[in-house]
Amino acid sequence: MFLSAGGAKLKPATMLNITNRCSYTVWPAAMPVGGGVQLDPGATWTLNVSGLASHGRVWARTGCSFNGRGNGSCQTGDCGGMLACKAYGRPPNTMAEFTIGQFNNTDFFDLSFVDSFNVPMDFLPVQDQGGPGCGKGPRCAANITSQCPSELTAPGGCNNACTVFKQDRYCCTGNAAYNCEPTKYSLLFQQICPDVYDYSMDADWKKTFTCPLGTNYQIVFCPSINLNTSLPSTGSSSSSKRRIGLILGTVVGFILIAGFLLFFVHRRRTRRHREMEEEEEEFGKLQGTPMRFTFHQLEVATEQFRDKLGEGGFGSVFEGQLGGERIAVKRLDQAGQGKKEFSAEVQTIGSIHHINLVKLIGFCVEKSHRLLVYEYMPKGSLDRWIYCHDDNIDPPLDWSTRCKIITHIAKGLSYLHEECTKRIAHLDVKPQNILLDDNFNAKLSDFGLCKLIDRDMSQVVTRMRGTPGYLAPEWLTSQITEKADVYSFGIVVIEIINGRQNLDPSRSEESMHLITLLEKKVKHDNLVDMIDKTSKDMQAHEQDVIQMMMLAMWCLQIDCKRRPKMSEVVKVLEGTMNAESNIDHNFVATNQVNFRIADNAASSVPPLASHVSGPR
Template sequence: MSVRTNSSFLFSLLFILFTFNLPIISHGSDTISANQSLSGDQTLVSASGTFKLGFYNQPGNSSNYYLGIVYNKVSLRTIAWIANRDKPISDKNLAVLKIMDGNLVLLNELQIPIWSTNQNSAASSSVVAVLGDDGNLVVKDGFNSTQPIWQSFDFPTNTWLPGSKIGYNKITKTHQNLTSWKNSDDPSQGLFSLSLKATKEYVISWNGSERYWTSGIWNGQIFRWLPEMRSNYIYNFSFVDNENESYFLYSLRDPRIISRFIMDVSGQIKQLTWLESTGEWNLVWSKPRQCEVYAFCGAFGTCNQITQPFCNCLEGFSPKSVGDWNLSDYSGGCVRETGLQCGNTSVAKFYEYPNVGLPDNSLSVASSSAAGCASSCLNNCNCTAYSYDNNGCSIWIGELVNLQLSPNDGTGRTLYLRLAASQFSKGKENKGIIIGAVAGSVAAVLLLGLMFILIWKRQRRFVGKTKVEGSLVAFGYRDLQISMKNISQKMFTHEELHVATRDFEERLGGGGFGSVFKGVLPDGTEIAVKQLYKVGRAVREFLAEVETIGSIHHFNLVRLVGFSAEKYCLLLYEYMSNGSLDKWIFHRDQKPCLDWETLKKIIHQIAKGLAYLHEECRQRIIHLDIKPPNILLDANFNAKISDFGLSKLVDRDDSQVLITLRGTPGYIAPECGHSKITIKVDVYSFGIVLLEIVTGRRNLDGTRSESSKHLLSLMQKKAREDQLLDIVENLNEEMPENQEEMLRMIRIAAWCLQNDPTKRPLMSTVVKVLEGVMEVDPSISYNFTHAMGSAASVANGHVSATVLHASVLSNPR
């Protein structure tokens, strides 16, 4: 024991002495030279601090360390590349990265090489490794060399970064693939990979063999099956094809955006964009649908597209590895809880799975009856399931893979799963089918099925005529039929929206009103589908929104594509790829996400949209809920006002209207709690939004100190001190020439926030001021009454009985 201990101690001592003979990399360096090494907590940091190279472990696997490149300016640790993904290190302090014989080599804790750039270049003392701001680790012969000996961009792991390439090397006959991690804690190679084919299309494969998704062929601008690329995509893609290689690479149109593609453990290729305001990676799109991923749930697993988790085991089976399933790694599938006994067929039973997408690799068997098909399976010891219908008899030998639970849309078929008879409890008896009873029950089932179809068709004829009225009139809206006559928007069936959204697969967001899902119409139009909750309120807001926005047309108002009222209140809008404004403007302690010119454009467009609502419709429209989450941004960061659920229509002869106090605390005008309101309440809300855009601060922020948590209080204080620009977050990030414009914007906001509504400008006036045609009123006051903190602070709010009418508009500007 003592000899082993002394040997271990001596080895560690020699390693430490050896390491100390190498120069230590200075803090913040981006380079390893031939006489330097990297070990322990030492890191390389790219010149601008964008990426960092070092030794990292995963939270769920703290004993294994990997040499990896991570995003250095992203608060959530995100690994972009790993050198030793299949050979982890157990002690990062004893491992070392250094240049040996012209190669970058990683030695583990036993000083055994476990990874190398493995190039045949001649050894040179001038070889260096440099980490670039693009995340590329480059080995080259000398600091000034432009020709890399080796680069990490040629050997991606699961992440595709801007500037790197995924393609095919014609000389080495090798593919540059993206390969998923094994699971969320294990970066070793998983089962899913993305690769480029000679046909200029990307495919995703399982285990290197089964292809289950394609991007479609590149047509010079987009991939055929990626409609997300059609409208002002944030990337520039380019295809290179020469005698040495063929590949795609991409760059960001706006280099300030942090974005990446990953081959995820889910078997999907995903585009992700970092949002500093939320501290999360935002999913832009993913392909394919989860249940279309080959063998995602493993053997004897079922996939259900509309539930979480997606995977479950078949009846009579349980996960092969519960630990892997808890990490969302379902590839191991499920195993039988009770084994089958071959030869004893008298009490064998099958468990019925109606309405499913059948597994792969079936065998066709000649059989004229369900009983005969069942017998064919029963007489084969390796048969695990059968199916019999108008398509004939199919049986499955061995493992069942890719079994999908289908929606009730008539597309599914019935599978009979073979189980040990002992697994059928009383609760399962209705599902179990005793072989001897199969033939006798078929006739009864057919007869009952025929009766059901006749009854269903008769009811369907009646329901089809009243499906809109019946679903919402039941909620107490007897005048719905009259209201619907005034709506010119296209009405969609619930089934059409199920198809368009792929069973409401991709949730874009939501709140107290409900959820929003992404969809694509048959003509390729991308849409956002808003599903409203809270029945009574939902119907009121549904009618208000359809009747209001369904009749207006302006570039800076989100376009209503249609609606559905069959089962739920559903609204279809044009899809806005950059989401809501609040995700882009709040940047505490961070550089602003959007440049000043883009912010000015957004402010101008919000003002134009409100001016249209207030002054260019035959009936004025008061929005009543202007705030950053209700300002949506398209691919070019054009602003469009959305969410008209609280809006009110006011005849031009009426200057004000009574309402129940509603809206969002912090954006509600002071007069809303105790008097009739006018279009000036929207002007007040616009003032708050304008202030938030310019300053990068939330108007109410409980995470800040007491003196600065309320933006209006802070502005009052700084106005008295003649230091208004102090309220701008990270002011030093802006060029001096912008600061005068920013100060002017703050004064416009203050004008909109005047306590007396009559002293606030019209939105058309604000537009003219923003365009430089008019000046800000010089007599504005900075003594503000704070916005209503809560609707509960109003003792006697007025209740409006105003009936909503569809507005008739002038031509859009």
């Protein structure tokens, strides 16, 4: 610890040593600390990033030309045509993101492909300063530009598929990690640079690295792919002997490794087969579970899984017919994938019944096959009806229908939280998991991530689960209650009112995050701007809509104890109770806050923007 002249404790300085090992010149930019330089091959720039009020970013610009006054332009990663950057860069660029010591004296850092790719990068802690708990740091040494698919190719870099196609299956924001379809582009990028955050794979928040405050870091553009140094050569005779010995050793090593791999694969298959048999027996012993089907029965009911309705985080959903009744059959994609989620859904939703919960008719556990059979919901999921897409030909929902849907969601959650033997936290409340029947009656679905909480427990400790863009701030403590669902419900209500996703990367920086936009509008007394402009009926009910927004903002309190119970939300919706008016109008955690879990004060680290709140 350092002391000032007056004896006050000072935080140690944190330095970024930024080195260019590319064969060409780069012009790195840094936000929000500012500054900009020209880095020729082999040159280094040292940047002091101590005491940042928010997270920062560093990226490389290429193909730049600046005059003596620092004005010009760059082919990639530009930021307003200034050498000393005053704005965020335009794609393509690879970003290093960091938050220095703002939370529990810990640094958080990552590499991100969110804004596409332009140069390979390392973001590593200086080895002699990596204290206890210091992460290894992310590396991306391969040049993805040279392997960029033609559809994504951009001057000087490679665009993100989300930027080019602007579809959920490429962006994975509203549909999020668990419902994300790996594409040929995302898989390519992840295989080449697995440490780097992208939209493509689930659990991306695990790609945030940490180090103690006071650690210095090195950012290297175009790092060496092979970190091992080569041995110096000696005389020709000894070199030949060494080469022969090396070849023999390699062959023997290969045979041993191949034998070990065969043994390992065989043992793994045997163990998996035994686990599947035990799992089948376990389901047979469970009391109160729904009807059990054979795989052949469901093959016939779905006509060999002919008509796909959609895809979820762990499988695809198909339409079927069973005894004259239309059904929806969810089939897990691979044996073992989502096993816990499958068991949770069968044992939880199979034993409870409510008009606003999708009915689980039955299930199948047979060898490697895992299937769930639900009642059929003809209108599909809510996101189809509230998000304004160019290809959406359905008229916008009127205000009374939106009110009905909101009320049904609230009643379903109230039943889970307060009327079951054990409190059930859904933990993945979002429009994609809210299904609609022919009359737009809404029902909660997809209970694969739910958590049971005993009535005498104030909280439950669990790993992070859910969908980026809908996660409550207390998730980073891993100590949550059913109030996490209340926060997600608040976000869904704002989406229903506004007609767009909470996170929309196709929009400008300032309007990309809907809840942040809500903060600005309420503080400027301009909530009317948040009402869906595609619906004249919504505009006609302006005051009622604003009252609904006030209820949603009560649910969006960062302090979970200040959020209402879902039964109180239902009372407000039914007009027997007023919403709380004394609320905080900050809904997104951007610094160290007290999340007030149970009776204990628990501070948490807000994740980098790309991990929980989604893209910038």
